[in-house]
Amino acid sequence: MSNNSTTSRRSWLKQGALFAGGLMSAPALMSKVQAMPAFGMTPYQGSYHLKEYHIAPPDFSKIKVRLLANENPYGPSPKAIQAIAESASKGNRYVYSSSRQMEEMLAEREGVKPENILLAPGSTDILEKTAIVQCMNGGNVISAEPAYMSLVKTSQAVGATWKNIPLKADYAHDLDAMASAVDSDTKLVYICNPNNPTGTITPSEDIMKFSRKVADKVPVFIDEAYIELAMDPKVTSAVGLVQEGKDVIIARTFSKLHGMAGLRIGYMVAQPERVQSIKDMVRTEMGISVTSMEGAMASLADTEFQEKTKTLNQECREYVMGELKSQGFEPYPSYTSFILFPIDMPTEEFMTAMVNKGIGIRTYDIFDKPHCRVSMGTMDEVKQFTEALVQVHDKGTVQAGGK
Template structure:
């Protein structure tokens, strides 16, 4: 793997030019795409993505929505004790939080059975995905992933000169690991696995994925995005993080945005080989983007399990309610082990979004496999009832 000779300043300059100024604010790429598509009145957010795309939502202010079910947020968080820790530490916001960040890194390293030098902190896991894309694809190359998959890393890699090689999920919605392994060649820079997968919510068998990672990582790095792993049936028992401590060239990303309910507090981390962490740190410092109060909130949340268990139970109940509704109404859906579900809609995506936003419900709509889909996040039971009522009115 070719090592970059770019300095941090040269890299940021290159990234700013390549991404039209967005490289300095990777977490804003989706929001910028929405604003641009709405202004230009385009059908899709990313017109250059042929096999997978997202429909442009109508302009709508969040206070006008009765149910915000579009970003896979946890409606129950953050945990009360974590929120208290955040509030108490606001008053030390005049100081840099390196000590508290290092304490959190040590906690995570112990939890994941790796060295603190194998942890990269960042404001959310999407930030990590995008920074990895910028580092790995600044000189081109291919990224291999599922079709469909979470597009953050893929879109940024394409923006800086990479190419996307996608492989359709199997009929049971698992990754086609055999096809992806076969596709690895001398142009491949990275294999990206989102598990559980977004936007489908499906999970790939852990033992099959471990075998895949062990084999493929001998040729190229494998990035496993586990943003939703704690919400899956087996939870972190299905994680690939043990492969890192075994010495395999595997990266695993986690976030506090989902089961911990801290999407707005922005904190996540990457576990990987020390050489990989150093390579990323050569040109970007993820820890600089995290606030001290967020660090203390995450530290507090790691010490408690009760909130996480409650969250998983309530989200599972909302998912069962939604699944029963979809089955009753005849909608075809994909099996989910996350806090969202995706199902086919026999309706143009833009028209559907206009209708459902008009009923004060925010969801997402996608186009892939030549079909239109709605992805709905799991909210409170009251929010899910608002959603199903809106669906009844649209699909009479």
């Protein structure tokens, strides 16, 4: 790659991705939202600025390196696999006894009571069912934008509206603006920390302060799917708020650290009345297989595997960050198992070029600016990604006329 192409790319990315615009909302809103938004997004539009492209099924045959989903390339843990195999003989029985055992294990781990725990087939299931329970009679939901959209989309599907509050210039949640947005129709405030798809964080201390104030008015849902991979003292679980008796809902998953994405298991920690409000409608544990349940309990006990995953994920994340910067990209800070960065090619064109080289990634348009999100694989896999990236973007820069 030439120095000229690297310099021109860096210039384009800085112009196109960072601090891309100002607030253009109504005067009444301007007094509520003070921070310059990170992606130039406008609050309260209620429409999606983030467009996602999925790889068409026929393309999967070309993919040799799968970095298109935030999966753990090292899991499940050997102990989990053994427990899953041994529990297969229990497949003729329902999960009643296993679920009670796991609720007790998680309650002890989180410092709460079993009635504060709700098991489910993955944390997305918890997001969606909470949205249905809270929003089936309308109202509004407040979240950052961009954010993980399952809860928002489900809320809208059952009749709620969405108040989108852009991330701040440092990519943290604009908690002051979110607090100001709460009104008598607000049914839920949603915070994803670390955030997906940006990979960025909001300091836990700020979230705790925000929740202690706001949760007296409306439930605060804190999605901690990636928190165990953050490895930063500024990011700690907010589960202590539940211990304090606050109306806060914490969602956790076994899909990331524990490498059980395909086995589908997660849990919620909340006040007993919030747990019961979902149980009154559905029995979430009935969607979990006994093998997944037994595997999850074994994985919880395998701290050696968990620490190995954290270390290897961090090593790959630091390597990819360094390579992206050396190639002239401007990746956003990441505390997760993925990295988001702006690109200077149309998203579908970029995705297709990478797939043709055997690399599966995910692409987004965020406020009309093309981005790539690459998940962390093994070190060998991420090295194949960075090698392919050089070739694709060298070719793309020439085709684009030397941007």
